[in-house]
Amino acid sequence: MEDRPARDLPESLAARRGALRLLAHVLRDGRMLGDGASGLTGAPAARALRLAGLVLRHMGRADALLKARMQRQPAARIRDILRLAVVEIFVDGAAPHGVVNDAVALARATPRTVKQAGLVNAVLRGLGGAEAEWTALPPPALPAWLRKPLAKAWGRDRLEAIEAAHLTPAPLDLSVKPGGLAPDGVTLPTGTLRLDGGQVSALPGYAEGTWWVQDAAAAVPVRLLGDVAGQRVLDLCAAPGGKTMQLAAAGAEVTALDVSEARLKRVAENLTRTGLSATVVTADAMNWTPPAPFDAILLDAPCTATGTIRRHPDLPHLREARDVEALTRMQFHLLDRALTMLAPGGRLVFCTCSLLPVEGEHQITAALKRHPDLRATALDPAAYGLPPETQSPHGLRLLPDLWPDRGGLDGFYMALLTKAA
Numbered sequence: 001m002e003d004r005p006a007r008d009l010p011e012s013l014a015a016r017r018g019a020l021r022l023l024a025h026v027l028r029d030g031r032m033l034g035d036g037a038s039g040l041t042g043a044p045a046a047r048a049l050r051l052a053g054l055v056l057r058h059m060g061r062a063d064a065l066l067k068a069r070m071q072r073q074p075a076a077r078i079r080d081i082l083r084l085a086v087v088e089i090f091v092d093g094a095a096p097h098g099v100v101n102d103a104v105a106l107a108r109a110t111p112r113t114v115k116q117a118g119l120v121n122a123v124l125r126g127l128g129g130a131e132a133e134w135t136a137l138p139p140p141a142l143p144a145w146l147r148k149p150l151a152k153a154w155g156r157d158r159l160e161a162i163e164a165a166h167l168t169p170a171p172l173d174l175s176v177k178p179g180g181l182a183p184d185g186v187t188l189p190t191g192t193l194r195l196d197g198g199q200v201s202a203l204p205g206y207a208e209g210t211w212w213v214q215d216a217a218a219a220v221p222v223r224l225l226g227d228v229a230g231q232r233v234l235d236l237c238a239a240p241g242g243k244t245m246q247l248a249a250a251g252a253e254v255t256a257l258d259v260s261e262a263r264l265k266r267v268a269e270n271l272t273r274t275g276l277s278a279t280v281v282t283a284d285a286m287n288w289t290p291p292a293p294f295d296a297i298l299l300d301a302p303c304t305a306t307g308t309i310r311r312h313p314d315l316p317h318l319r320e321a322r323d324v325e326a327l328t329r330m331q332f333h334l335l336d337r338a339l340t341m342l343a344p345g346g347r348l349v350f351c352t353c354s355l356l357p358v359e360g361e362h363q364i365t366a367a368l369k370r371h372p373d374l375r376a377t378a379l380d381p382a383a384y385g386l387p388p389e390t391q392s393p394h395g396l397r398l399l400p401d402l403w404p405d406r407g408g409l410d411g412f413y414m415a416l417l418t419k420a421a
């Protein structure tokens with residue numbers, strides 16, 4: 001069955017096989033979930049992706065449940081088959097009978113695992129009545145390289161609340177042009193329109209380009225720049241372009257720069273769909289010299305993206321402690337480089353979608369020491385629809401456990417800096 005074309009398999013079995021392929025890409029090949037190939041298209045591909053994401057999100061819990069029922073650690077593929085079955089039964093509420101049958105069929109499908117089909121059957125059938133045990137399991141712990149600095153920065157209770165927030169996928173957030181056609185949803189205090197989900201391209205206003213998908217937290221940094229109408233604004237790490245569109249919609253004359261040509265294609269597509277305009281530049285910010293200094297700069301620097309684990313449950317399985325060092329070094333250099341492109345009296349917003357202070361608060365504290373001509377503006381969270389606890393040294397700090405009853409938001413740090421005139 002492993003080599004059989006997906007069209008010859010029942011859809012649910014094809015999707016489950018696809019999910020196992022995606023899990024192997026992430027867990028064994030170290031590739032991002034979105035880059036993996038399930039071997040499927042259309043609805044089964046979407047289902048496979050969703051199932052693989054579900055396993056990665058709940059993996060620590062599935063492993064805890066399974067560990068108590070097995071004497072030895074089985075082969076990696078068998079472990080994934082069992083994990084998939086567990087999350088389908090306990091998270092998705094799938095009918096156990098069909099899940100177990102497919103799990104056994106998947107084990108039988110390869111010579112390497114055929115002998116363990118009996119084990120799969122026995123372990124899964126032994127899960128009957130384990131709902132209470134499953135519900136009592138704590139959320140999966142983040143890896144130690146992340147847990148330690150987060151506990152130090154935000155405290156153990158907050159860390160556990162962040163881990164709990166990672167169990168729930170992010171809602172669908174839209175930034176809507178003023179007066180633009182938009183689907184029904186709830187408007188958050190920050191101004192973002194929030195929906196439960198849905199097929200993006202089928203929602204009212206998609207074809208008209210009256211909105212774009214952008215997490216509520218990611219929509220705040222541009223607002224720190226205040227009125228940008230008619231100003232020359234540089235979006236220094238622009239792709240895929242959420243903030244470029246915000247700046248253009250606010251009337252700025254935007255230059256959107258990014259080092260990645262492939263990612264910049266998405267900026268161009270987004271601008272075309274929304275009817276907004278920006279000058280798009282493919283360049284490494286470290287080597288690029290602007291024709292003239294800018295009135296304002298947005299530096300949404302590359303980072304660990306640990307603030308987006310709700311939407312990217314593969315991240316904790318892929319990133320490593322050593323990534324942090326390389327990224328913080330890059331943020332340091334990009335920030336200094338950006339300052340050379342800023343006009344005297346100009347404003348710069350630095351932001352990262354990271355949970356780690358070394359990629360946020362510490363970067364700004366260090367930059368203020370390095371550049372005596374730089375000032376950080378004290379920000380009032382209420383002015384952006386945010387609660388007082390988001391105020392943080394020199395900026396705003398958002399963590400995913402904020403607004404649990406509203407569906408949370410991405411982790412972000414942002415600061416507004418002004419260069420002396």
Ligand SMILES: C[S@@+](CC[C@H](N)C(=O)[O-])C[C@H]1O[C@@H](n2cnc3c(N)ncnc32)[C@H](O)[C@@H]1O
Nearest residue numbers: 237238239240241242243258259260284285300
């Ligand atoms: C956090 S993402 C930007 C997200 C974007 N601002 C948005 O809101 O849609 C960081 C971006 O930085 C870009 N990048 C990384 N190093 C760069 C460099 N040296 N010069 C320019 N862009 C760079 C990456 O290609 C990536 O697209």
